[in-house]
Amino acid sequence: MTIANSTKPHTQPTILTGLRVNSEMTLGNFLGALLPMVRLANAHSDQYHVNIFVPDLHSIISEIDGNLQQNLLKSLKYFLAAGLNLNPNIHFYRQSRVPAHSELCWILNCVATMGELNRMTQYKDKSEGKDSVNVGIFDYPVLMAADILLYDAEFVPVGEDQFQHLELARRLAQRFNHRFGDLFTLPAEPKDQAKFMNVDHGIRIRDLQNPEKKMSKSTASANSKIMLSDDPKAAAKKIMSATTDSLGKIQYDMFNQPGISNLLQIEALVNDQPLQDVISTWAGETHYGDLKQKVAASVSTFLDDFQRKLATISDAEILDLLTTGETYANAIANRKLAAVQTAFGLR
Numbered sequence: 001m002t003i004a005n006s007t008k009p010h011t012q013p014t015i016l017t018g019l020r021v022n023s024e025m026t027l028g029n030f031l032g033a034l035l036p037m038v039r040l041a042n043a044h045s046d047q048y049h050v051n052i053f054v055p056d057l058h059s060i061i062s063e064i065d066g067n068l069q070q071n072l073l074k075s076l077k078y079f080l081a082a083g084l085n086l087n088p089n090i091h092f093y094r095q096s097r098v099p100a101h102s103e104l105c106w107i108l109n110c111v112a113t114m115g116e117l118n119r120m121t122q123y124k125d126k127s128e129g130k131d132s133v134n135v136g137i138f139d140y141p142v143l144m145a146a147d148i149l150l151y152d153a154e155f156v157p158v159g160e161d162q163f164q165h166l167e168l169a170r171r172l173a174q175r176f177n178h179r180f181g182d183l184f185t186l187p188a189e190p191k192d193q194a195k196f197m198n199v200d201h202g203i204r205i206r207d208l209q210n211p212e213k214k215m216s217k218s219t220a221s222a223n224s225k226i227m228l229s230d231d232p233k234a235a236a237k238k239i240m241s242a243t244t245d246s247l248g249k250i251q252y253d254m255f256n257q258p259g260i261s262n263l264l265q266i267e268a269l270v271n272d273q274p275l276q277d278v279i280s281t282w283a284g285e286t287h288y289g290d291l292k293q294k295v296a297a298s299v300s301t302f303l304d305d306f307q308r309k310l311a312t313i314s315d316a317e318i319l320d321l322l323t324t325g326e327t328y329a330n331a332i333a334n335r336k337l338a339a340v341q342t343a344f345g346l347r
């Protein structure tokens with residue numbers, strides 16, 4: 001068997017993202033993470049490979065909510081329903097179907113230190129107050145580094161909560177390169193990623209009732225969150241009852257007016273309009289009811305279109321995309337893994 005000399009098999013650079021599957025997604029997750037990724041892919045897939053994968057091995061660090069296979073297919077359908085333009089540069093795959101991820105993770109485990117993993121805030125949060133924590137939760141960021149480094153991914157759009165993991169991937173890559181020469185491409189730093197994505201920082205859609213907090217699936221109050229499966233009319237009502245403030249000014253000020261700012265943000269995202277344009281449109285207006293009515297109508301139209309499109313996408317279509325994507329992913333990942341194994345004397 002010949003091992004490729006080149007560790008840089010791509011003729012085109014790669015944008016990579018892993019979307020954790022959820023049985024249900026909030027409008028906040030969708031607008032904050034998935035939709036920007038779709039728009040990024042549509043804008044750049046002529047010059048970049050765009051790897052969209054399901055980190056199913058990451059999912060099993062905790063109890064699965066629902067059926068993993070069903071959830072996974074549904075999440076990938078969301079990308080298509082959100083308007084992802086498919087082309088041969090877009091690759092869908094499941095982490096567990098590309099064994100090189102697990103294998104590189106082990107090798108990276110022998111380079112990463114307990115100290116640096118102990119500092120990860122996600123690990124600290126997830127393990128806090130528990131007397132027994134599985135090793136997968138601790139090792140999560142190392143597997144994530146493998147996900148990224150196997151493909152020499154340059155851009156890895158993630159939310160702020162994942163910046164620390166991205167930094168770890170960069171650090172591990174540097175450590176490898178220092179020891180073995182140019183083995184891995186370093187993913188761009190979070191601030192450069194944000195520039196590339198055309199956002200200041202991660203977008204965070206807020207809880208409609210408590211806009212100081214992020215919109216979350218686990219919030220008990222149904223009025224706090226909009227789910228992608230919500231009836232569009234019911235979703236509109238939730239917007240109408242959103243908490244605002246008593247300042248009587250429509251302006252974007254997340255600190256003093258998080259409720260109003262959240263509505264402006266939602267309006268911009270569902271209509272694919274720059275936030276600045278929406279802010280200018282409403283500048284000088286004082287009637288919160290008018291803004292709510294407009295956003296409620298936008299959200300309801302958006303959900304209606306989205307749900308209609310979603311219903312037309314079959315499981316078979318997604319499974320076909322996965323089959324093709326996994327052939328591609330295995331070819332790229334195995335080549336990189338072989339180079340790493342060779343560097344370590346394993347080959």
Ligand code: TRP
Binds near residue numbers: 019055148162
């Ligand atoms: N940890 C990411 C999240 O929770 C998901 C993920 C796993 C990921 N591997 C990745 C994201 C690699 C980007 C690149 O959202």
